[in-house]
Amino acid sequence: MTTNYDLPEPASDAAQRSKALSVRIRQEINNHGGRISFARFMEMALYHPELGYYNSYDIKIGAKGDFVTAPEISPLFAQCIARQVRQIADIFGVANILEVGAGNGRMAKDLLLELLNLGFLPQHYYIYEISPALRKKQVATISTECPDLLHHVIWLDELPEGFNGVIVANEVLDALPVHSFCVENGALKERCVVWKNDEFAWETGTPTSNEIAESAQEIVNRYHLEDGYEFEINLNIRQFIRALTNTLERGIILIADYGYGQKEYYHPKRNRGTLTCFYQHNKCDNPLLLPGLMDITAHVDFTEVVEAAADYDCDLKGFTNQASFLLSCGLADIVAEQENQMNSIEKVHLHKAVKMLTMPTEMGEVVKFMGFAKKVTFPLLGFGLHDRRRDL
Numbered sequence: 001m002t003t004n005y006d007l008p009e010p011a012s013d014a015a016q017r018s019k020a021l022s023v024r025i026r027q028e029i030n031n032h033g034g035r036i037s038f039a040r041f042m043e044m045a046l047y048h049p050e051l052g053y054y055n056s057y058d059i060k061i062g063a064k065g066d067f068v069t070a071p072e073i074s075p076l077f078a079q080c081i082a083r084q085v086r087q088i089a090d091i092f093g094v095a096n097i098l099e100v101g102a103g104n105g106r107m108a109k110d111l112l113l114e115l116l117n118l119g120f121l122p123q124h125y126y127i128y129e130i131s132p133a134l135r136k137k138q139v140a141t142i143s144t145e146c147p148d149l150l151h152h153v154i155w156l157d158e159l160p161e162g163f164n165g166v167i168v169a170n171e172v173l174d175a176l177p178v179h180s181f182c183v184e185n186g187a188l189k190e191r192c193v194v195w196k197n198d199e200f201a202w203e204t205g206t207p208t209s210n211e212i213a214e215s216a217q218e219i220v221n222r223y224h225l226e227d228g229y230e231f232e233i234n235l236n237i238r239q240f241i242r243a244l245t246n247t248l249e250r251g252i253i254l255i256a257d258y259g260y261g262q263k264e265y266y267h268p269k270r271n272r273g274t275l276t277c278f279y280q281h282n283k284c285d286n287p288l289l290l291p292g293l294m295d296i297t298a299h300v301d302f303t304e305v306v307e308a309a310a311d312y313d314c315d316l317k318g319f320t321n322q323a324s325f326l327l328s329c330g331l332a333d334i335v336a337e338q339e340n341q342m343n344s345i346e347k348v349h350l351h352k353a354v355k356m357l358t359m360p361t362e363m364g365e366v367v368k369f370m371g372f373a374k375k376v377t378f379p380l381l382g383f384g385l386h387d388r389r390r391d392l
Contacts, residue, residue: 007290008280014058014293021051021292026195035192037208038287039235041200042177045291047130053292054175057133068281069171070256070322070363071107074353078110080329080382081254085111085166086118087381088252095251096165098126098156100244101172105138111168112142112149121152122165128156159247167244167253173305174257174297176236180273181207181216183229188217191230193288200288211235223266230273231266232298238308245312250375253314254382256322258366259300261391274299302368303392309372317371318383319392323364326357328385 010018025044029036046053053059070077089095102108108127115121129135135155142150180191182204189204190212196203207213215233219225244253259265265274277284279294287296306316320328335354339347358364368388371380 007282007284010290010293017051017056018290018292021045021048022200024048024051025193025200025291029193029195035194035203035205037212038180038191038193039177041193041291042287042296045287045294046175046177046296048292051292053295054131055133056292057136059131059133059137069103070357070367071103071110071170073356073363074350075110075114076331076334076350076353077326077357078107079114079334080326080331081107081168082111082114082118083329084254084380084382085115085122086120088166088376089120089122091378092165092251094123094165096122096124096126096163098128098160098163098165098167098247100128100159100167100169101175102127102129102138103134103170105141107168107170108138108153109142109145109149112152113146116149121149123152125153126156126160126163127153128159159243161247162249163247163251164249165251167248167251169244169254170256172257173234173237173240173255173300174259175295176234176240178232178234178236178275178298179208179212179216180230180232180275182231183220183225183227185227188213188220190216200291202288219266223263225266226268229268229271231270232273232275234298234301234304237301237304238311241305241308241314242312245309245314245372245374248314248374251373252317252376252380253309253370253372253374255305255370255372256325256367257300258297259302259368262301262303264391265299265301265303299366300368302370305370306392314372314374315376316389317373317376317380318387318389319368319370320383320386320388321365322367322369323358323360324386324388325369325382328382331358 049055099108108125112125127138142153182189182191184204190207191202191204194201194203212235275287276297277287277294279290338350356362369382371383
């Protein structure tokens with residue numbers, strides 16, 4: 001990744017908010033002996049109740065924001081997922097939807113409109129969203145763009161019990177806080193955050209807990225990581241998957257996110273980890289800058305996701321890249337149908353969106369889809385073209 005510290009100057013109110021959050025993080029560092037884990041820094045930077053990135057009412061997703069997700073690129077993404085939902089609903093007879101972390105509501109809107117077009121609407125479309133700022137945006141999106149469908153949507157403050165249907169989580173796992181490690185002189189060290197020379201800085205030292213030390217050391221031993229290797233471990237994945245599987249009584253969990261199977265995740269050439277930051281579409285490799293103003297992500301270890309799901313009685317039904325999933329769900333047919341109703345300029349935009357969603361150099365390869373099932377035996381439409389479970 002190219003280092004980019006020449007970031008745009010934040011507006012004065014944003015700068016003040018970041019400064020206020022920095023004060024709180026410094027207090028946290030002082031309260032913990034002068035250092036905190038990067039996981040705690042990332043948690044505060046993203047999720048502090050008042051000042052965190054995802055709780056800011058200024059947060060923007062899309063072309064005018066810090067990053068673009070697949071639903072922002074084109075409705076095609078949700079239209080393909082709608083066909084996967086429709087397949088499940090046809091067999092179930094009915095299938096409610098639960099979206100976890102719905103961004104600005106665009107995928108929910110597109111999914112509902114396409115399901116209506118397909119002749120199926122879920123009785124309820126639940127959204128579990130912990131950010132009041134994003135929930136407000138979701139309400140605005142659906143109220144404005146498909147007001148007649150608003151009554152199908154129910155916002156939840158906590159995950160429901162005994163849910164039957166389809167759970168969708170798009171780009172949620174990569175925003176969970178991660179611990180950062182390195183191998184230094186043959187020993188495992190945790191990369192922690194300190195306040196030094198009037199800025200946040202990295203400092204390596206002994207791991208902050210025995211649990212995380214054991215997990216990290218196992219990775220070092222298994223993949224023979226050498227001196228200088230930096231990597232992340234996400235302890236929150238297991239808790240997240242447990243929460244979803246406990247919620248699900250019968251149905252499917254669809255997860256889409258950036259990441260790799262474990263062998264590729266800890267490949268010798270990926271020796272600087274996967275931490276990535278975005279600020280106004282500028283990519284940066286220093287997550288300690290501008291706390292509360294930058295999006296911070298880390299790619300997902302999908303092997304860990306599968307192992308966690310298996311421990312909580314969910315079966316892996318498929319693992320593939322985004323391009324294969326979308327094509328399996330009828331992307332080509334959807335595009336052909338829409339082209340018949342478009343002028344030449346609209347067709348250019350449509351083809352550009354298809355390339356961004358499917359090309360290996362864009363989102364087509366690095367974003368993966370996973371499907372998990374509880375009390376469901378039939379194969380899933382989206383994983384019929386290319387099964388990548390061997391990569392796990």
